[in-house]
Amino acid sequence: MSLGGDDGYGGDYDGHDTGRPRGAASGDHLTRTRLPEGDGDPYGPPRRGAGRAAKPSRNLITVVGVVVLLLAAIAFVNRGGGKDDDSDGGGSNGTSSESRPTAPSGERPVEGKNSVTGIASGFPKTEQGAQSAAANYAVALGSDGMFKSARREAIVNTLYAPDVATTRLKELDKAFSNNRILANAGLDSDGNAPDGMTFVSRANPVGTKMVKFKNGEARVAVWHSLLFGLAGEGSKTPVAESWYTDTFDLKWAKGDWKIVQRAQKSGPAPVGRDQTASSAEDMANAVEGFGGFTYAR
Secondary structure (H helix, E strand, C coil): CCCCCCCCCCCCCCCCCCCCCCCCCCCCCCCCCCCCCCCCCCCCCCCCCCCCCCCCHHHHHHHHHHHHHHHHHHHHHCCCCCCCHHHHCCCCCCCCHHHHCCCCCCCCCCEEEEECCCEEECCCHHHHCCCCCCCCHHHHHHHHHHCCCCHHHHHHHHHCCHHHHHHHHHHHHHHCCHHHHHHCCCCCCCCCCCCCEEEEEEEEEEEEEEEECCCEEEEEEEEEEEEEEECCCCCCCCCEEEEEEEEEEEECCCCEEEEEEEEEEECCCCCCCCCCCCCHHHHHHHHHHHCCCCCCC
């Protein structure tokens, strides 16, 4: 028998299950009559006193506890950016949870930039540092600056390893010298757009993937879209979007990642939406008004 009145009688009992109050003689016969309370079932279990708070359900407590733990786990995962978590730059094969292609690390990619080209420089000697470098190098090599001789020379000498930069620059200069590339882009021999036109060549990285990383060498794939063409009334080469994957072989040289070799292939390309193309004026204003980014892994 429980103490404290949970049986509905509220009497003072002697602790033995005798069914009589303390001090009552064993021969006394006591009769108790329970009256129904309100509209409840008079034959049902007794109702608790109005002044006694109901005990919380164990199931409710369990559910609340699970929700609290789930929220705490989500907050921990989203915190990101911890140096202790990513200090080693991820696993050597690029398949660790810290280096998944779709999971940004939250680390600051770089502290400085090249004073001549403005390209980010000083990437860390880690997997994510190599991936950040590759993404930014894809942007520079896909920029409109590659269509002007002086600018192209500065970009190549900045991004490529010293032992291959000269050879690569000669190859590019030769490709541009016959004006076929420039003519196809609608530019003159100096890489200038016609009057009233804006030349657009802008790469937009979507993601990076570490292919190989070992002993100061890395192979990184960069998936990106490219906006290319002339924006302006009457343009014969209007700005269009295409998709490519650039694969860079990088090596650590002079305190930064440098390109040894670059290969490019088309795609993967998504299905285009049924979306009305913007006017030439809107496209030109967008290119001139929206700046680029420093990309981070």
